[in-house]
Amino acid sequence: LAKTTQPISMDSYEGQEVNITCSHNNIATNDYITWYQQFPSQGPRFIIQGYKTKVTNEVASLFIPADRKSSTLSLPRVSLSDTAVYYCLVMFSGGYNKLIFGAGTRLAVHP
């Protein structure tokens, strides 16, 4: 059964680095791993995407090991506005084009 697994919740403080890991055992060999951020009453918003090793943009970094069975979203120096739910998204192998979201990690950033 295609599935992704993330921690349900995390707590952090302003200025700290936050790392959220997602496991995805049956990822398609040629597909990307994508992370989204969602605020209440809004649709998810794209944060970062990668295929392997490390990807960095202006808001986050994404670390993907060689076996690609997991990925880690890294948010440097979080602020209160980073309080949100974070989802990983992969496309699973098997000849389909189904997209599988994790259940989401609720990040709470405290002053």
Place this chain on the structure above:
Amino acid sequence: EAQVTQNPRYLITVTGKKLTVTCSQNMNHEYMSWYRQDPGLGLRQIYYSMNVEVTDKGDVPEGYKVSRKEKRNFPLILESPSPNQTSLYFCASSTSESSYNEQFFGPGTRLTVL
């Protein structure tokens, strides 16, 4: 402005009364998808479409229908809604030029079935 629109944004209905939630995107995207979001379960894909007249089941298709007659529109149809379909629904689109994973989401439709 590039966007995905959904209508209605809020809907309260009764069991068995057919309804349609519309979704439209103006980015010429090939891939369109419907998700439902329930507490503790995250986003689950209902149906997706790779292009016009090409649709396929996601993880939770039971009780839903879709059609893709035009590239920009992807309506979600509930022929006989039931209370367990009370949920928050999102439509999304993406293009094969990058990765289908880079989805653009609509604002959501909150459906209550009594």
